[in-house]
Amino acid sequence: MATKRHVTTIINGDPAEFLCATEQTLLDVLRDVLYLTGSKEGCASGDCGACSVILDGRLVCSCLVLGVEVEGRSVETIEGMASGDELHPLQRKFLEHAALQCGVCTPGFLVAAKALLDRHPDPTETQIRYWLAGNLCRCTGYDKIVRAVLDAAAQMRGN
Amino acid sequence: MDYRSPGTVKEAVELLTAHNGAGQVLAGGTDLLVKLRAGFVDPKLVVDVKSIPQLRGIAVDSGGFRIGAATSCAEIGEHAPLVAAWPGVVEALHLIGSTQIQGRATPGGNLCNASPAADSVPAMIAAGAICQVAGPAGEREVRVEDIVTAPGRTSLARGEFVVNFKLPKPRSRSGDAYLRLIPRTEMDIAVVGVGVALTLDENGVCTHARVGLGAVAPTPLLVAEGAKALIGTRVEGKALDALAAAASSACKPIDDKRGTVSYRVKVAGVLARRAALVALERARRQRI
Numbered sequence: 001m002a003t004k005r006h007v008t009t010i011i012n013g014d015p016a017e018f019l020c021a022t023e024q025t026l027l028d029v030l031r032d033v034l035y036l037t038g039s040k041e042g043c044a045s046g047d048c049g050a051c052s053v054i055l056d057g058r059l060v061c062s063c064l065v066l067g068v069e070v071e072g073r074s075v076e077t078i079e080g081m082a083s084g085d086e087l088h089p090l091q092r093k094f095l096e097h098a099a100l101q102c103g104v105c106t107p108g109f110l111v112a113a114k115a116l117l118d119r120h121p122d123p124t125e126t127q128i129r130y131w132l133a134g135n136l137c138r139c140t141g142y143d144k145i146v147r148a149v150l151d152a153a154a155q156m157r158g159n
Numbered sequence: 160m161d162y163r164s165p166g167t168v169k170e171a172v173e174l175l176t177a178h179n180g181a182g183q184v185l186a187g188g189t190d191l192l193v194k195l196r197a198g199f200v201d202p203k204l205v206v207d208v209k210s211i212p213q214l215r216g217i218a219v220d221s222g223g224f225r226i227g228a229a230t231s232c233a234e235i236g237e238h239a240p241l242v243a244a245w246p247g248v249v250e251a252l253h254l255i256g257s258t259q260i261q262g263r264a265t266p267g268g269n270l271c272n273a274s275p276a277a278d279s280v281p282a283m284i285a286a287g288a289i290c291q292v293a294g295p296a297g298e299r300e301v302r303v304e305d306i307v308t309a310p311g312r313t314s315l316a317r318g319e320f321v322v323n324f325k326l327p328k329p330r331s332r333s334g335d336a337y338l339r340l341i342p343r344t345e346m347d348i349a350v351v352g353v354g355v356a357l358t359l360d361e362n363g364v365c366t367h368a369r370v371g372l373g374a375v376a377p378t379p380l381l382v383a384e385g386a387k388a389l390i391g392t393r394v395e396g397k398a399l400d401a402l403a404a405a406a407s408s409a410c411k412p413i414d415d416k417r418g419t420v421s422y423r424v425k426v427a428g429v430l431a432r433r434a435a436l437v438a439l440e441r442a443r444r445q446r447i
Contacts, residue, residue: 002160022162045193046192046256047346059258060262061189061259061260064189064193064260065263066188066205069209115258131258133258133345134257135257
């Protein structure tokens with residue numbers, strides 16, 4: 001059996017370390033090694049976005065990153081969005097707008113939307129739809145998700 | 160599976176040449192990890208090239224641009240001088256996948272994965288990109304259109320990999336553009352992809368042109384007849400008809416769930432015409 005690799009990284013602002021096999025993806029590590037099960041596996045091929053995380057400031061699919069690749073890097077997951085008991089504005093707006101049903105796609109959408117608003121605080125509806133094209137939802141039909149993101153963006157701008 | 164992350168080109172070449180070339184290059188991982196998961200590949204060794212400085216970032220000098228082969232599409236799109244000089248190449252790179260894919264995917268991977276439908280390749284071909292390739296015999300330059308030889312296959316020898324893509328500084332009054340057709344709005348594989356780059360003289364007559372075509376043959380194509388259709392013309396009327404005809408003739412497509420042979424042949428001509436018009440507009444607006 002091959003030796004596991006030791007990886008040191010930062011997850012949601014906190015130093016973290018783990019052992020993983022080289023074949024394990026970051027998603028495998030988050031869920032099975034670190035028990036951060038907020039990120040979901042929807043397709044294992046980078047098509048659905050349910051595994052979305054932010055790696056060194058970039059929105060990525062964690063199923064397409066190897067666990068060993070985050071050595072020395074910084075990862076933000078859905079678990080880091082709320083501040084203690086206080087939900088992120090995006091999370092609150094998703095609830096207000098009923099932008100989720102089964103919730104499987106929701107962590108991915110929230111992380112992706114956060115990555116959008118971090119860079120583009122005032123996106124148009126079209127920009128939101130294109131940015132979120134890599135996140136699939138089988139339940140909601142997307143409309144409420146888009147409205148929630150628009151509303152959260154407005155609130156975060158102080159409108 | 161062994162995983163190594165060399166810090167130099169030399170180390171990477173040694174790793175890739177060893178073990179009868181059983182190593183696979185890992186850049187963005189957006190193709191390799193999918194294949195790994197699906198069991199299509201089972202490499203003994205994965206060589207992560209992202210720690211090699213020459214493969215990351217964009218260098219600019221008086222001759223033009225050197226795009227590190229393992230630079231992410233997202234990062235490339237943030238390089239304002241490159242976006243201004245080669246908007247067609249950048250927009251082609253930006254059509255790959257989704258925002259998440261853009262955060263990792265690279266031009267080196269898009270080229271060397273050797274899909275006939277790779278989005279960046281027709282635009283790179285039109286731009287006249289030259290690949291700097293490193294290997295056990297040293298470094299050599301290869302025109303981007305000479306890399307892909309068949310679906311999933313490249314002309315790279317064992318131990319070789321692409322270090323960077325060289326794009327010249329564009330001539331004055333030059334423009335490039337990339338258009339593709341997919342069944343959905345986003346997140347799909349090209350049915351046809353066309354890249355056109357052209358240069359005008361001070362009278363608005365085309366003096367240089369290159370046309371790249373993707374997803375309609377076993378490899379991305381350089382369409383020499385398309386360039387001939389444009390050079391010496393004002394890129395209108397009959398010249399555009401000839402370009403469209405040349406693009407359609409160059410197709411050697413297959414029928415599949417995304418498009419039939421006849422549909423692809425027709426759309427190749429339509430997109431070639433439209434891409435030429437976008438490139439023309441950009442050329443008219445550009446003064447160096």
